[in-house]
Amino acid sequence: MNASEYDRMFENEDHYWWFVSRRELIVDQVGRLPLSADARLLDVGCGTGAIAVALRRFGRVFGVDASPLALERCERRGLTEVVLGSAESLPVDDDSVDVIVAADILEHLDDDLAALAEFHRTLKPGGHAVIAVPAYQALWSEHDVALMHKRRYVAEELRRRVEQAGLRPIVLTYALSFLLPMALTRLLRRKPPAHGAAPQAQLIPVPAVLNAALIRFQRLETALLRWVRLPWGLTVLAVVRKPEPDATSTRHLPAPHVVPVSQRV
Numbered sequence: 072m073n074a075s076e077y078d079r080m081f082e083n084e085d086h087y088w089w090f091v092s093r094r095e096l097i098v099d100q101v102g103r104l105p106l107s108a109d110a111r112l113l114d115v116g117c118g119t120g121a122i123a124v125a126l127r128r129f130g131r132v133f134g135v136d137a138s139p140l141a142l143e144r145c146e147r148r149g150l151t152e153v154v155l156g157s158a159e160s161l162p163v164d165d166d167s168v169d170v171i172v173a174a175d176i177l178e179h180l181d182d183d184l185a186a187l188a189e190f191h192r193t194l195k196p197g198g199h200a201v202i203a204v205p206a207y208q209a210l211w212s213e214h215d216v217a218l219m220h221k222r223r224y225v226a227e228e229l230r231r232r233v234e235q236a237g238l239r240p241i242v243l244t245y246a247l248s249f250l251l252p253m254a255l256t257r258l259l260r261r262k263p264p265a266h267g268a269a270p271q272a273q274l275i276p277v278p279a280v281l282n283a284a285l286i287r288f289q290r291l292e293t294a295l296l297r298w299v300r301l302p303w304g305l306t307v308l309a310v311v312r313k314p315e316p317d318a319t320s321t322r323h324l325p326a327p328h329v330v331p332v333s334q335r336v
Contacts, residue, residue, distance in 0.1 A: 077119060079274060081144045084121035087274065088282045092289035093203065093306070096246055097174050098125050099293050100201045100310055106130060110169040113193070115158050115186070116176035120145035123153075126172065133168075135161060158186040163193045171200040177232075178204050178220045187236035196315040200238065204229060206245060206307045224307050238311040244296060245304030249288060 084090040101112070110130030114123040117134030118141050126132045134153035136142055145153045156162040158173070159182055171190050177183040190200045205223045226243055233240055277285070292301075296308070 077138070077140045077144060081119040081147070083274060084119060086282070088277070088285035088289070089274075090121065091286050092247065092293070093174060094122050094125055095290065096293050096296070096306075096308065097122060097172055097201055097203060099297070100242065100308070101126060101129055101170055101172065103297065104170060104199050104310075106169060111167065112170045112172065113161075113163060113168045115161070115171055115173045115190075116179070117141065117145060117150075117153060120148040120150045120153075122172060122174055123150055124148055130169070133163070135163070159189060160185075161189045161193055165192055166195050168193050169195055169198050171198070173200060174203045175205065177202065178222055178224070181221065183222075184232055184235055187233055187238065190311075191237045191313055194313040196313055198313050199241075200309075200311050200313075202229070202233070202309045202311065203246070204307050206303075206305055210305070226307050226309075229307050229309055233309060233311045237314070239314055240309055240311050242300075242308065242310035244300040244308050245302060246292065246296060246306045246308045247289065248292060248301045248304035 080090070084094075106129055108130070112126050112130055112132045114126060114132060114134045117123045117136045120134065120141075123132050123134045123145065132150075132152065134142075134145060134150060135156045135158070136145075136153065137155070137157050139155060142153050142155060154162050158176055158180060171194060173186070173190070177186060180186055194200065205220065207225065208223045210223060226245060230240055230243055295301075
């Protein structure tokens with residue numbers, strides 16, 4: 072993404088309904104995992120840091136992002152244990168992370184399977200990854216171009232990918248389902264960008280009352296997803312687990328090795 076998209080994200084992540092809803096969805100799923108008090112969490116593609124900040128209630132949080140622009144904005148949020156790096160080659164030790172969060176990251180990568188293999192490598196046996204990706208290639212739009220997406224997904228495609236990487240899905244569902252009719256209508260009415268204009272992510276301004284209502288409505292769905300799986304939505308959500316090859320193993324697992332912001336060149 073270009074600098075203007077990071078600025079828009081940073082300025083809107085704390086209050087705009089889409090960012091709030093996605094963050095609360097991820098945090099709710101992480102909160103249902105069996106975590107110890109000293110859990111280590113890794114936010115892959117941490118962006119401007121809002122999700123990483125929210126995850127700190129669960130343990131020690133590390134972040135990785137491929138963009139220095141993103142990490143600069145993480146610094147503004149007080150995040151220091153973040154590192155410049157690629158999801159396909161994580162600068163993290165083997166078997167060292169309890170939870171990986173990858174929110175809208177895989178769709179940016181040329182090789183999403185390589186990233187999932189890295190999740191498998193870096194997770195502790197029995198560790199989990201919470202993954203969210205945009206749904207349905209048919210919904211491809213200027214928004215995807217602006218955010219430099221490579222693809223959108225369906226649930227079964229994501230299932231195949233994570234299983235190929237040796238991970239086991241324990242939750243696989245669509246989410247943000249109430250927005251699907253709105254997205255389809257917008258897709259049918261869309262206009263091409265003006266000649267020469269750069270594609271721009273769709274962040275439609277809404278009145279404060281409507282913004283609050285959309286957040287409350289999505290909270291109902293987030294709660295519902297604790298018990299049911301939805302057959303459609305704008306997001307595919309997966310919670311996957313790294314199998315334990317030997318449940319009786321008690322070997323020591325190292326802490327993630329990441330380079331703090333203060334030590335980056």
